[in-house]
Amino acid sequence: MSETIFQKIIDKELPADIVYEDESCLAFKDINPVAPIHILIIPKKRIEKISDSNTEDKELLGHLFLVAGNIARDLGIEDAFRLVVNNGAGAQQTVFHLHVHLIAGREFNWPPG
Ligand code: DGP
Numbered sequence: 001m002s003e004t005i006f007q008k009i010i011d012k013e014l015p016a017d018i019v020y021e022d023e024s025c026l027a028f029k030d031i032n033p034v035a036p037i038h039i040l041i042i043p044k045k046r047i048e049k050i051s052d053s054n055t056e057d058k059e060l061l062g063h064l065f066l067v068a069g070n071i072a073r074d075l076g077i078e079d080a081f082r083l084v085v086n087n088g089a090g091a092q093q094t095v096f097h098l099h100v101h102l103i104a105g106r107e108f109n110w111p112p113g
Pocket residue numbers: 005016017028029030031032040085086092093094095096
């Protein structure tokens with residue numbers, strides 16, 4: 001597995017606008033936002049994509065969603081935000097280190113594009 005840009009952000013080799021960090025995850029602003037609020041929540045453990053996760057990741061995956069909810073509450077957007085996980089190139093995943101997009105601050109449509 002080659003190192004991804006997100007690993008460099010975890011290792012502080014590349015700057016990022018970090019909004020939350022703990023021992024197992026990191027949250028930072030997306031460099032190419034698709035909404036006024038666009039934050040990426042990533043595990044520090046390298047998991048390429050959600051379909052590569054397994055039972056031992058259960059707590060970690062739950063933690064990412066709890067952190068997303070906490071960030072949303074902190075930002076006052078708890079009533080209108082979307083969490084997106086792109087899995088695989090065919091679903092527009094471009095960085096192969098699992099990440100949850102937290103998107104808010106604009107009108108949403110359904111189904112998503
Ligand atoms: P995805 O398409 O689901 O793999 O989303 C990858 C996201 O990562 C995309 O919205 C842009 C963002 N991104 C890529 N490189 C960087 C970077 O160097 N810094 C930050 N903050 N975000 C990045």
